[in-house]
Amino acid sequence: MVDQQRTPAASIDDFATWEPVLGLLLAEQRRRHPDGPVRVVGQIGRGSWSLDLRRRMPPPGRAAQVEDMQEEFDAVERVQSALADAGVDQVSFSANIQPNGKTVLRLLGPSPAVEPGLGTPHPGALILVDGALPQPWRRLPEPARDAVAAPSADRELLERTLRERLPDAIGATEEEIAAAEARLGVVLPDELKALYRVTRARWDDLGDDYEAAQRAYEAVGCELLDLDGLYVADASSRPCRWEFAAMEAVETPPHSEVQGLVGSPGWIAFGDNGGGDRLAVDLTPGPRGYKGQIVMLSHEENAGAELVADSLTDLVLGRLSTERRRRAQGEQPSAVARVNVASLKSVQAAAHPGLEVLSIGYWDGAPFSLAPVTGLPRLRTLTAYPGTLTDPLEIAKLTELEFLELGPADWRALLDAGAVPRSLSAAAIAALRDHDPLPIVAMANEILALWGRPQIIQTVLDGDLAPLA
Incomplete structure (x- = not known):
């Protein structure tokens, strides 16, 4: 109706x-x-x-x-x-x-309760629980109580170097620094304070002098945000559509310098690399990181950060990290598994206790049973291309799902059987481009009604x- x-x-x-x-x-x-x-x-x-x-x-x-x-x-x-x-x-x-x-x-x-479709009249993700966020966006950093500053961190050397490079810069007052700390609700680390005491990075101070701006970039090693532009790069600073966010998984191996996170209350974003990637001081480092190290948050990625330098001093002096950790043989397989014609060839091959996300994509063979992943304790996301499941009712046995994306026929089977998992926080209907949007919207409203959510x-x-x- x-x-x-x-x-x-x-x-x-x-x-x-x-x-x-x-x-x-x-x-x-x-x-x-x-x-x-x-x-x-x-x-x-x-x-x-x-x-x-x-x-x-x-x-x-x-x-x-x-x-x-x-x-x-x-x-x-x-x-x-x-x-x-x-x-x-x-x-x-x-x-x-x-x-x-x-x-x-x-x-x-x-x-x-519905995110707009992307370039399609079909609805996007259905938010079944008001305010719900995918697991990676809820994850907070592990405490880094034992973390120490890098041996290279040298506030006096940092400040002296910057004053030599930027002799005409206007520095921030202690009152301005204190106001920024009050706004952010965090005490700025000593190196960052030293930087802003040399230059407060206001465009007005440069008088529209682009050459001066370039000199400032070269002196610091990035496009510096002014004190009013400083922000805490927590998870809320990286908003993401549910259907993409649910496909992310973050983890922190024991050898990591940077914790695997979407964002952290200990990431203080202070600069930009000129290409849209943000630089932040990291006060919640990984097991092998330093407190106050510099990390980069890529604008092309929804989660994670990459180590840039062990300290702000190192960044200014051009001593950048070149180490790139790779997964060692024998470590746990990825928490995200993709089964399709170009990746894994079976659900069995994807199954392991740490699996969080299973994506079954285009497949030209026999459909798959979900039996190999039944009972996995961390499986929270399942997406399945239309026609790839032997029996969609097997989904009812996946008791930890928070996001589910299926084709219309598989959703119809779950709805008719009363088997839609009640653990879900969000869902999506994988409609092909030529599907009439009206029955898709009607089905979306059926799903929303199960949670008493506003209709389309x-x-x-x-x-x-x-x-x-």
Whole structure:
């Protein structure tokens, strides 16, 4: 049954708002399917959109120009303005258009319990427990009570070197440093204080002098954040969609200099390498690390940090770490296992007591039984490409799952049998791109209802487009 709740603003609910977009999609379908009714789907957000439109190629020798897609831009902007007015970030839609132009448009969303799909009108992850986070994002560092500073840490040498390199820099006052500590709720380490006593790294202090900025970069070894830009790089500073975050696993082998974490209350981010990767002072090092070592958080990774230097002094003096630890033979296999045509060839090969994440991808052979992973104590994530499971009801025996992604048929089997694991915190439906979004949304609402979560709103609009010629 369609929920007739309305989205917040009347402009979104006005068929005229959507007419230009639907007209473009209908014209595209006319070229492909000149006869009969058509179905068009899409997704429009405030800053992006996904529509099945074939864009016109520019003349030979000329790059694409805005005017080549002006009609599409104008049509989408009309919807985006309505979204902004309504305070809605993104809406998916599905429209059935008859040959006489009669159109039934269904707007799908939003729901506070559903992440938007990525470039698809299908819903993203379903958040079944309000505020739930994947296990790696809940993990805190082990105490590093016995950790000591590196022998190379030398506050006086650091400060003297920086003053020689930056004789005209304006340093932070003790009051400014104290204010930063109060804001962060942490006492800054001595080396970091020494650095900011030399330069407070404010762009205003440079007077738009880009050469001075470059000298500062070379003097410190990174683009330094000013005191107001300092932040604690805990797990909340690395937000991640559930379907990606659930696939991560973090671990700290005994030989590690850096703890395996998404973020830490002991990582104080103070700089950038110029490519979007953040540098942080690490006050919660791994078993073989130093307190106050410098680590880098890659913007291309959701978790983990890499050792850069044993101390801030080493960073400034260019004494960078070149050691790269590799998994030694005989250690435990990875906590994340992928079974597909290009990786492991069986679930049995993936099974071991430390397994946390099992991803069964595209497979062109016989489907798999989940018996080999039944009873594993740490298995918390299972994703299975449609058609890869012998019996989806075996999932009921995986009692520690917090995230489950399945194809529609496997979800149907679980729902009909009342066997959806109640341990789940989030879930996802692996719909293929050509799947009609309406039954996928209906199934998502069934799953959400099991946890009493807000449904995906469906708003139905009737209208007329130009009839097919």
